[in-house]
Amino acid sequence: MNEMNPETLLESANFTIDFFERIFAKIESVKAKKLSMKNYLRAYYFEVLNNIELLNVVNMTKLKDIKVNSDLFRLLITKLETQMGAAILFDDEIREGNEIFRFLQSQGKIHNTKNMIVKYSNGKEEKANTKSIYENILQAISFTIVKIEILRKLSGFSEEQLELINHILLERRIVNIKERFIMIKNKLEGIKDLKELSR
Secondary structure, three states: OOOOOHHHHHHHHOHHHHHHHHHHHHHHHHHOOOOOHHHHHHHHHHHHHHHHHHHHOOOHHHHHHOOOOOHHHHHHHHHOOOHHHHHHHOOOOOOOOOHHHHHHHOEEEEEOHHHOOEEEEOOEEEEOOOOEEEEEHHHHHHHHHHHHHHHHHHOOOOHHHHOOOOOOOHHHHHHHHHHHHHHHHHHHOOOHHHHHHOO
């Protein structure tokens, strides 16, 4: 492995700071619209639906053969949206006992598609050995946001910067994101105000 130059190390060290700046910029742009909680959920439903529709047309097995910083992968990951999900996670109006709080705490079933689903155990990510797992909506939303934003950031890394990174299994990562979006969609469609939008 080549020795990293100081500029590469510095850019990689700024990864976390840039990540949060991106998230908070998205949140602020949504908050400026002053949406009601029902409209937040409607907008999030369409964000999730659009992400699923995009991922439905992706040939997942092709992801085994491309690098995270390839032009093809960069094009894909920049099309996935996390703006509304991030705004919901950081909304100050969510209070214990209200409908959106109950929704975020409710659990949904994630199917272990292609035996690639990962779960967290004792703070570590591990492969699930069952046909499905359960997560609450809050966990699933934060999973999709963090994983998409990190992949988006990594897609801009140079070859030299990627030498700092462990091998990335893109197919597994995208399958995990997609299956959580599907679970979130199914749970959103159980909310009274969104049932008429379900498809």
